[in-house]
Amino acid sequence: MRITLGLDSTSLTRRYPRLAILVTLFMAFALPLGLYIAALAIFPLNTPERLDAMARQWFGVELANSPYRYPVYALFLLLVAFIAVNYAAVFGGASTWVERRVAGRMQSRIGPNRTGAAGFLAWVADAVKMVLKEDTIPASADDLLFRAAPYFSMVGLLLPFVVLPFGEATVVTDMNVGVFYVAATSAFVVVGILVSGWASNSKWALFGGIRGAAQVLSYEIPAGIALMVPVLMAGTLSMQGIVRAQGGWPWEWFVMRNPAAFVAFFIAVTSSLAEGNRTPFDLPEAESELVAGYHAEYSGFRLAIFLMVEWANMWIMAGLAVTLFLGGWQVPGITEETYKSALGSGLVPSPLWFVWQLLSMFIFVVKTWALVFVFIWLRWTLPRVRVDQLMTLCWKYLVPGAFLCFIVTLLWQLVVPPVGMTITGIAFTVFALLLLVKFLVDMRRNIDKVKGDRVDLSNW
Amino acid sequence: MAIDMQLDRHILRRTDSSDEEIVVNFGPQHPSTHGVINFVTQTNGEVIRRSVPDVGYLHRGLEKIGEMVPYPGYMPFTDRIDYLAAMFANEGYALAIERLLGVEAPPRAKYIRAIAGELCRISNHFISVGTMAQDIGAATPLTHALRERESVNDLLEELCGARLTFNFHRIGGVAFDLPTGWGDKVLRFLDHLDSYIQEWDRLITFNEIFVKRLANVGIITREKAIDYGLAGPNLRGSGVNWDIRRDMPYGAYPDLDFNIPVGAGRFGTLGDCWDRYFVRVQEIVESSKIVRQALAKLPEGDIQAKVARKLKPEAGEAVGRVESARGEMLYYVVSDGSEKAYRLRVRTGSFMAMAIIEELSHGIMVADLIAIIASLDVVAPEVDR
Numbered sequence A: 001m002r003i004t005l006g007l008d009s010t011s012l013t014r015r016y017p018r019l020a021i022l023v024t025l026f027m028a029f030a031l032p033l034g035l036y037i038a039a040l041a042i043f044p045l046n047t048p049e050r051l052d053a054m055a056r057q058w059f060g061v062e063l064a065n066s067p068y069r070y071p072v073y074a075l076f077l078l079l080v081a082f083i084a085v086n087y088a089a090v091f092g093g094a095s096t097w098v099e100r101r102v103a104g105r106m107q108s109r110i111g112p113n114r115t116g117a118a119g120f121l122a123w124v125a126d127a128v129k130m131v132l133k134e135d136t137i138p139a140s141a142d143d144l145l146f147r148a149a150p151y152f153s154m155v156g157l158l159l160p161f162v163v164l165p166f167g168e169a170t171v172v173t174d175m176n177v178g179v180f181y182v183a184a185t186s187a188f189v190v191v192g193i194l195v196s197g198w199a200s201n202s203k204w205a206l207f208g209g210i211r212g213a214a215q216v217l218s219y220e221i222p223a224g225i226a227l228m229v230p231v232l233m234a235g236t237l238s239m240q241g242i243v244r245a246q247g248g249w250p251w252e253w254f255v256m257r258n259p260a261a262f263v264a265f266f267i268a269v270t271s272s273l274a275e276g277n278r279t280p281f282d283l284p285e286a287e288s289e290l291v292a293g294y295h296a297e298y299s300g301f302r303l304a305i306f307l308m309v310e311w312a313n314m315w316i317m318a319g320l321a322v323t324l325f326l327g328g329w330q331v332p333g334i335t336e337e338t339y340k341s342a343l344g345s346g347l348v349p350s351p352l353w354f355v356w357q358l359l360s361m362f363i364f365v366v367k368t369w370a371l372v373f374v375f376i377w378l379r380w381t382l383p384r385v386r387v388d389q390l391m392t393l394c395w396k397y398l399v400p401g402a403f404l405c406f407i408v409t410l411l412w413q414l415v416v417p418p419v420g421m422t423i424t425g426i427a428f429t430v431f432a433l434l435l436l437v438k439f440l441v442d443m444r445r446n447i448d449k450v451k452g453d454r455v456d457l458s459n460w
Numbered sequence B: 001m002a003i004d005m006q007l008d009r010h011i012l013r014r015t016d017s018s019d020e021e022i023v024v025n026f027g028p029q030h031p032s033t034h035g036v037i038n039f040v041t042q043t044n045g046e047v048i049r050r051s052v053p054d055v056g057y058l059h060r061g062l063e064k065i066g067e068m069v070p071y072p073g074y075m076p077f078t079d080r081i082d083y084l085a086a087m088f089a090n091e092g093y094a095l096a097i098e099r100l101l102g103v104e105a106p107p108r109a110k111y112i113r114a115i116a117g118e119l120c121r122i123s124n125h126f127i128s129v130g131t132m133a134q135d136i137g138a139a140t141p142l143t144h145a146l147r148e149r150e151s152v153n154d155l156l157e158e159l160c161g162a163r164l165t166f167n168f169h170r171i172g173g174v175a176f177d178l179p180t181g182w183g184d185k186v187l188r189f190l191d192h193l194d195s196y197i198q199e200w201d202r203l204i205t206f207n208e209i210f211v212k213r214l215a216n217v218g219i220i221t222r223e224k225a226i227d228y229g230l231a232g233p234n235l236r237g238s239g240v241n242w243d244i245r246r247d248m249p250y251g252a253y254p255d256l257d258f259n260i261p262v263g264a265g266r267f268g269t270l271g272d273c274w275d276r277y278f279v280r281v282q283e284i285v286e287s288s289k290i291v292r293q294a295l296a297k298l299p300e301g302d303i304q305a306k307v308a309r310k311l312k313p314e315a316g317e318a319v320g321r322v323e324s325a326r327g328e329m330l331y332y333v334v335s336d337g338s339e340k341a342y343r344l345r346v347r348t349g350s351f352m353a354m355a356i357i358e359e360l361s362h363g364i365m366v367a368d369l370i371a372i373i374a375s376l377d378v379v380a381p382e383v384d385r
Helices: A019-047 A048-059 A069-106 A122-130 A143-160 A178-185 A188-197 A203-234 A239-245 A259-275 A300-325 A337-345 A352-379 A387-415 A418-449 B002-014 B061-067 B071-078 B088-099 B106-138 B142-161 B182-205 B208-216 B223-225 B233-237 B274-295 B349-360 B366-375 B382-384
Strands: B020-025 B038-044 B046-053 B316-324 B327-335 B342-349
Touching: A019 A048, A019 A069, A048 A069, A069 A143, A069 A300, A069 A352, A122 A300, A143 A178, A143 A188, A143 A300, A178 A188, A178 A203, A178 A239, A178 A300, A188 A203, A188 A300, A203 A239, A203 A259, A203 A300, A203 A387, A239 A300, A239 A337, A239 B002, A259 A300, A259 A352, A259 A387, A259 A418, A259 B233, A300 A352, A300 B342, A337 A352, A337 B316, A352 B342, A387 B208, A418 B182, B020 B349, B038 B366, B046 B366, B061 B342, B071 B106, B088 B106, B088 B327, B106 B142, B106 B182, B106 B274, B106 B366, B142 B182, B182 B274, B208 B274, B208 B366, B233 B274, B233 B327, B233 B349, B233 B382, B274 B366, B327 B349, B349 B366, B349 B382
Parallel strands: none
Antiparallel strands: B020 B038, B038 B046, B316 B327, B327 B342
């Protein structure tokens, strides 16, 4: 049976070219923006008390003592979860397109450009294709574990979304142990990797699974210690608390305010690259060594879940680094009082509040995408390290380095007054700007060396 | 299948295996074995106890075919011996038969052979260093290498109509003269190539991770390289200064001036994977020099010596050896006076390189095995023929 979906370039979109552009624009902008706005509208209401107030004010229903209170709240939570899961899926999909286009640009080829305008719908087509494929389970595999493994990974991907703040008010819940929670739940991904490697009953998958387990567990340690540095500086484990302790300007970010935090930022990012199995640490699925590693035997929807986890994890990695070190959603020049005064006392805040909220979300999204781009560049530039080099890097350099950062931060917090931190912040900001200028100058020179950059927009 | 199981048992009998160890078939379908080769590998976790190459999946009986078809008719078959560097396979066979017949190609043909051969070497080495980077985990250098190789293939396509299996050489000459304006195109490409190699080195050759992955891995000492009969860049990577083009000159090479890059142990020990890799990168530059010189000195004249339509060499034997991209390529032909060879034997660099893999594989990591295979530039059809 031939299934026509209208998404391939040979049918609907070719007949109606404008439809392709419309669908692309919808998928690329309206869908994520809709998710952001839905999150902004719904996440702040995410407590039973607020729901009670809403029910009282808008529907005249007294929910507080009703037996339906918690079922209603549970339904509401499902809605919240639906938004978060969809955001992860949309980001995971769209980032594959971004990655493939960036990689194509770096490798002097084009990348996907057929499905939808600029090939943006390639990820939708891929997802649809994978869902339609047969879900093969090897005869000798451990059936139950083999089927379950992708969901372990997915749980590990989705749980950190609970505390990841997208904006001043846009967070599912602001746990007071947020950082600890992220470190604990993101390690769930490795359960999926290990279980899939074991259950596939394939030697390649087993290699990948064991590599993944060793790698992720080792890198949890430097990552965990490096994440303690902003915790020490903010004096709280809450993600929102850490963001509030920073400011909008670069010299108010934690990464700039303390030399140890500057180092800890790089340790944290390196470790999260290793935990997310991104090049140069993509050993569990090293294509040239292990064919496909832990997901060698997977196909169809289960493979799609593994791939979604891999790409959507970039958002967690980048978002976490932005939240803890790069000022999170903080907008330059806007203080906490601005949000408070715009919020007002009523159930529905003033329109200005929504503007500030959207602005803060925009800042967070821009910073996170910038970091995601860096991850993509690294992936398409660097070779892969070997297993023993990976462990050497972790245990001999990153773990002691992270400990040192931890101790220096302790002393720094005790000794240096806030003025000193601001001076350090400005000094590091200047340093970072100089690095940026050098980067741009080098880039210019390299482009000149090959006699100009050639962008061919004819087949974009 | 049967041979795999035999090898499995063979390994397991020879070593006291414990439950910790597993036997993995690295191939025949594996992205990094560079063709259908199987490395039956016994590993204890990431550490390899030993890895035995199991060759023969691509055996097409090419030497036997050489005894079944008339001499000129075998030329297209030689393309298939080494499809990444088919010019040398052509040239070696042509040389052997020319020596058997006692004819010599005219000077212009010799120069055209040198130009085509060195362009083919550039094309082959780009594949080699590109797949090396790919096997180490960097995806981008391979596509850049393939882009440069495409330019060479375009040039060679203009020259002889084919991009991979050239069938360009003829016994006593070459099939076509250079097309009009082709030399300028080649020079333009070489200008680009010389500056591109610097970009390539910045991108991957001196990349910290790349160097760390290759230095001190798969060390082949000078003595071991000679003992195992390694050839070409694999031999020179171990510091042995031996090149057929200079030491047993043929064709136009005596008139041309070029260096023979040898390994120097720059980042590790002499004869490690990085040395073999870097020899190839340097050879690209040297080949570019040779092509420039040959184009400048290109003599006028015929491109084909006078050879009878039906070749019936006198009974006897002859050897044609050329410096192929993968080392010395040797054709040994025995004639019984008929129009087909009595015996044809081909010696290739890849086959020699396969033998040393087992010796190198003791106690290395799985990822190192991939690096070693890539650094030896093994091509499956050349191994099996």
